[in-house]
Amino acid sequence: MKHVAVDVGASSGRLLMGELLNGKIELTEIHRFQNGFTEVEGQCLWDIDHIFANIILGLEKLKKAGVTRCTLGIDTWAVDYCLVDKDGKRLHEVVSYRDKRTDCAMDAVLAEVPAVDIYAKTGIQFLQFNSLYQLYVEDTGLKARTDSVMMVPDYLGYLLTGVGVTEVTNASSTQMLNLHTKEFDVDLLNLVGLDAGQFSRFVKPGEMLGKLSAELHTRYDLPDCGVITVATHDTASAVLGAPGVGGDWAFLSSGTWSLLGVELPNPINSRKAFAANYTNEWGAYDTFRFLKNIMGLWLIQEVARMQNYAYSYAELAELAAHEEPFAVLIGVDDQRFLNPANMITEIQAYCAETGQEIPRTPGKLVRVIYDSLAIQYAIQIDQLQALTGQEIRHLHIIGGGANIAILNQLTADLTGITVYAGPTEATGLGNLAVQLIASGEAKDIAEVRELIRESTPMKTYTPSDGVNMTEIRAKYTNISGKQEAF
Secondary structure, rough: OOOEEEEEOEEEEEEEEEEEEEEEEEEEEEEEEEOOEEEEEOOEOOOHHHHHHHHHHHHHHHHOOOEEEEEEEEEEEEOOOOEEOOOOOOOOEEOOOOOHHHHHHHHHHHOOOOOHOOOOOOOHOOOOOEEEEEEHHOOOOOOHHOOOOHHHHHHHHHHHOOOOOOEEEHHHHOOOOOOOOOOOOOOHHHHHHEEEEOOEEEEEOEEEEEEHHHHHHOOOOEEEEEEEOOOEEHHHHHHHHHOOOOOOEEEEEOOEEEEEEEEOOOOOHHHHHHHOOOEEEEEEOEEEEEEEEEEEOHHHHHHHHHHOOOOOOHHHHHHHOOOOOOOOOOOOOOOHHHHOOOHHHHHHHHHHHOOOOOOOHHHHHHHHHHHHHHHHHHHHHHHHHHOOOOOOOOEEEEEEEEEHHHHHHHHHHHOEEEEEEEEHHHHHHHHHHHHHOOOOOOOOOOHHHHHHHHOOOOEEOOOOOOOOOHHHHHHHHHHHHHOOOO
16 A cells, blocks of 8 residues: 655655565655745734645656555644634634744733643744744634634644544644643633634544545546644654654754653643743644754754745755854743744844854854754753653654754764654654554554664764864853743
């Protein structure tokens, strides 16, 4: 059986075909397309129709390549949603989490409900763009007309099949799921002016959503395709694609965001976890991803964009490798870097304000980011071990960041643990993992992770001697100060 992973991130989307052959997962890229939000009349919007059109285009390519039957699963980024009326029509364009409408929303919410109470209910970290704060400031007229609130991947699945669901790994990112009742928290729903009836039924990864609609088959030449609800939050899929084994490993899903954490059977929503602003995102197969959101390669992407992509990412990494390490640092999680008008000038202003040399060349700018990210990773590895009581001996870096050798080595040096880089297509593989299990081709996630280890090459980075982490961390802490947003 052939399986298709639709994996849509903040900067691009792809359709990957996977099949199990000779004890390995064989991947074939069917279609790739650009994605990104655009500013329309002062609001940052996703073009959901563009994404859907490219899913259809990819399926048409698949049919032309001779594939007549397959399964399909969709994952995307989290927290953003669609409002759909009783006739199944979208009421508005999808607003990006980087839109400035939530700049003050979290403060307003926390003025009504104490942060500690929200964390006790949900176990989700406080980020100003969580769905809770987006829905709090959402147009009340639109909410009144809403029949169904759908997270982005659920909405795309609805467009394909006509079936609406609420998949739990993505729903947990709303900061409105109650850890104890396993439902949307009534008090938080009341706070944002919604009720539980405006959400479709909950489903877990692995449930069959339905077949492509007859209408789509009438309009397009598509394969006979059954849509399986996978772990629709892309980080949830990425962690399923991490080839870890045993209980002493952590993951770092390195892309637009850096998500660093461990997979646990139960959440940790203690006061210490609250103070450290760690999150308990729901995972597939009754797991939780206890992790920290770190700003990630968004900083690099924006530096490249501000230079009109004059350098490739590989070229920028090569330039950075020749710069002095740890000469200049930034607090990577400062909210000023969430969506500035110009990332380069924002970094330079930060450096000027903290009395540091102002980085002006591409190499220096990228070096600042890599050094600062690696330090933050090391700090959070220590924090993670303290909060969980688990020793971490191995770090699996997955996603696009697995290709950045300089950052991977810096991470190994500063954490003092062995880093395994790869697979880069962990999200697609995790998406396919659920399809393989649901189709009966694999027994469980442990078996799929073994298949992934056999199927994809990984590069190992061992820590170097002579790195004074204490001095580097002190400098970073002094520069970055208190970064948490609540």
